[in-house]
Amino acid sequence: MIETYKNKSNEINYFILIAVLLGLVLILFTSSIFLGTTSISLKKTLSAILALEGLYLTIIIELRLPRAILALFMGAALGISGAALQGLLRNPLAEPGLIGVSGASALGSVIVFYTGLSVSYSFALPVGGMTGAALSILLLYFLAGKDPSILKLILAGVAINTLTGAFTVLALNLSPNPYAAYEVFFWLLGSLENTSVDHVFLAAPCICVGFIILATTGRGLDALTLGEDVARSLGVGLRKLQARIILGTALCVGASVSVAGVVGFVGLIVPHILRPAVGHSPRRLLIVSGLGGAALTLAADILVRFIATGQGLQLGVLTALLGAPFFILLVFKLREDN
Amino acid sequence: MRTYLTLASKVLLASFFALVISSNNFVLAKSKQKIPQRIVSTNLCVDQLVLSLANKEQILSVSYLSADKTISFFSERVEGLQKNRGWVEEIFMMKPDLVIVNEDSSRPSLRHLKKLGLNVLSLKTANNFSELKKNIKKVSRVVGDTGKAKLIISNLESKLRLEIGNDYSPLAAILLPRGMTAGEGSLINELVVSAGFKNLALDLKIGRQARINLEEILIARPDFILTPEASTKFPSLAQSMLLHPVFETTRAKNYRWKHLEVPEWAWLCGGLQNIYALDLLKKARLKFSGRVDQHD
Numbered sequence: 001m002i003e004t005y006k007n008k009s010n011e012i013n014y015f016i017l018i019a020v021l022l023g024l025v026l027i028l029f030t031s032s033i034f035l036g037t038t039s040i041s042l043k044k045t046l047s048a049i050l051a052l053e054g055l056y057l058t059i060i061i062e063l064r065l066p067r068a069i070l071a072l073f074m075g076a077a078l079g080i081s082g083a084a085l086q087g088l089l090r091n092p093l094a095e096p097g098l099i100g101v102s103g104a105s106a107l108g109s110v111i112v113f114y115t116g117l118s119v120s121y122s123f124a125l126p127v128g129g130m131t132g133a134a135l136s137i138l139l140l141y142f143l144a145g146k147d148p149s150i151l152k153l154i155l156a157g158v159a160i161n162t163l164t165g166a167f168t169v170l171a172l173n174l175s176p177n178p179y180a181a182y183e184v185f186f187w188l189l190g191s192l193e194n195t196s197v198d199h200v201f202l203a204a205p206c207i208c209v210g211f212i213i214l215a216t217t218g219r220g221l222d223a224l225t226l227g228e229d230v231a232r233s234l235g236v237g238l239r240k241l242q243a244r245i246i247l248g249t250a251l252c253v254g255a256s257v258s259v260a261g262v263v264g265f266v267g268l269i270v271p272h273i274l275r276p277a278v279g280h281s282p283r284r285l286l287i288v289s290g291l292g293g294a295a296l297t298l299a300a301d302i303l304v305r306f307i308a309t310g311q312g313l314q315l316g317v318l319t320a321l322l323g324a325p326f327f328i329l330l331v332f333k334l335r336e337d338n
Numbered sequence: 339m340r341t342y343l344t345l346a347s348k349v350l351l352a353s354f355f356a357l358v359i360s361s362n363n364f365v366l367a368k369s370k371q372k373i374p375q376r377i378v379s380t381n382l383c384v385d386q387l388v389l390s391l392a393n394k395e396q397i398l399s400v401s402y403l404s405a406d407k408t409i410s411f412f413s414e415r416v417e418g419l420q421k422n423r424g425w426v427e428e429i430f431m432m433k434p435d436l437v438i439v440n441e442d443s444s445r446p447s448l449r450h451l452k453k454l455g456l457n458v459l460s461l462k463t464a465n466n467f468s469e470l471k472k473n474i475k476k477v478s479r480v481v482g483d484t485g486k487a488k489l490i491i492s493n494l495e496s497k498l499r500l501e502i503g504n505d506y507s508p509l510a511a512i513l514l515p516r517g518m519t520a521g522e523g524s525l526i527n528e529l530v531v532s533a534g535f536k537n538l539a540l541d542l543k544i545g546r547q548a549r550i551n552l553e554e555i556l557i558a559r560p561d562f563i564l565t566p567e568a569s570t571k572f573p574s575l576a577q578s579m580l581l582h583p584v585f586e587t588t589r590a591k592n593y594r595w596k597h598l599e600v601p602e603w604a605w606l607c608g609g610l611q612n613i614y615a616l617d618l619l620k621k622a623r624l625k626f627s628g629r630v631d632q633h634d
Binding site: 036037038040055058059062063113114115116118119175176177178179180182183186193194196197198311312 | 515549551552572576582591593
């Protein structure tokens with residue numbers, strides 16, 4: 001009796017949380033469109049939208065909207081991937097950037113982009129990113145095992161990150177284009193500057209599919225918290241669950257990184273903040289982390305427009321500045337627990 | 339069509355260049371022992387000066403960038419020359435009798451080269467025509483040239499002279515790779531202004547080399563957007579922003595701005611190749627002013 005009552009109140013809290021996060025995403029998305037890199041007055045922006053014509057409308061549709069949409073999708077992708085990987089590996093430090101999935105996506109994208117393959121076949125770009133992501137998760141399993149300790153996971157992540165980072169720089173150096181060598185910053189500390197509608201069409205569909213795949217792994221992840229044997233006895237196919245999470249993460253992270261570079265720590269910060277709010281349930285954490293990730297990325301992408309405006313601060317720098325303290329906090333917490 | 343035009347102008351420039359070369363061949367023969375015969379140049383812009391002022395037989399090596407035809411006017415002329423990456427060891431092993439470097443891009447190796455007892459000439463980056471003139475004269479003096487420098491300078495000077503009269507000066511937004519623009523105190527700015535344009539970067543009070551974003555450009559409603567040609571064979575992000583679809587959209591919607599592609603080899607470095615950039619810019623401006631007059 002008491003049990004069902006508690007569940008019910010939890011369920012209500014869960015939906016309130018989702019509604020609050022949705023509202024936050026909506027506010028930040030709108031702000032992202034109104035607060036561009038150049039100040040166009042609110043009146044002009046509104047009248048451009050209402051009149052459906054003019055230069056300002058073109059600027060909004062072709063420059064600001066793609067940027068806001070990609071921030072939303074990328075944030076959602078990184079947030080839910082972090083939550084899903086943490087559920088699968090039962091480890092709060094499993095984050096696409098830390099364990100090397102993002103870095104591998106960047107390597108895949110770099111190879112496809114600088115060889116000119118993506119000029120002839122534009123869809124090759126997200127495919128390159130997704131291939132890199134999927135391969136890196138398989139490599140992670142190979143290096144750390146399927147139930148890795150925190151130490152093993154981090155070490156494997158360091159190894160993959162170092163390897164993919166080095167190959168990314170090498171690939172850029174091998175490009176005959178004289179500008180390529182200077183572009184490692186974009187790939188390793190991503191940015192949404194100058195993204196276009198084309199990028200949205202490339203990345204958004206992959207992210208949507210990946211998001212749906214990950215969002216439906218909740219029951220399996222909840223069962224997994226009770227241990228693998230119990231999960232199996234509850235009818236959860238572990239191999240299938242793994243395969244779905246690898247596929248979903250690859251689609252989400254690979255597509256995001258291929259258009260905007262590596263934006264780290266979103267998948268670490270957001271699930272960490274929201275986990276207590278959903279009663280530590282991996283299932284509930286999925287959707288809220290997606291929404292939270294979208295809100296965080298939108299907010300960070302608005303903020304970079306106002307810090308060091310002349311230099312064009314990279315989005316990845318800001319998320320790393322926000323994320324590193326969280327990482328340190330988590331390390332301390334884990335030390336206490338041990 | 340435009341490729342042919344580019345080709346034709348390149349041929350014209352080249353024939354002018356051939357004339358310049360023949361003019362002082364006989365002078366060289368007289369005092370051969372003093373003139374350096376193993377010149378190594380380590381910077382793209384320095385290469386361009388050396389290649390236009392010294393005879394090819396005098397040059398041992400140029401920077402690897404000079405073989406790239408998108409950024410180097412002399413890409414064909416450097417065939418057969420050694421390409422260097424500006425490493426001290428490799429330069430030393432070439433046993434050069436003159437090394438010419440850019441002071442701003444290779445300060446540490448400059449120190450090492452001098453320590454090794456090599457004969458080094460260091461040039462400052464030319465950010466305007468008077469600095470370029472100084473560099474041309476410096477290089478001309480050390481490579482034993484007598485006539486070419488004068489010819490190049492007088493030709494550039496006559497092209498730089500502004501003859502706008504009462505013509506309308508179109509507003510030009512310069513968009514370079516990596517989202518940079520060329521403002522006050524840059525060679526590109528001087529070329530663009532000399533060709534009779536107003537430079538948006540000056541209105542926005544942007545420094546010599548600063549970032550400009552696409553919104554700023556579009557809101558200013560320029561008459562021209564000047565960009566280099568972007569390589570599509572081996573793409574880079576730096577250049578991909580020059581191909582942002584917003585340019586096509588705004589043009590399709592009848593905003594009266596023109597896109598003019600200036601090849602990078604014509605304005606990235608100072609030298610006689612700037613004549614091509616100036617001609618291209620002036621032609622575009624005249625055509626545009628004519629159109630404006632007809633309409634008004």
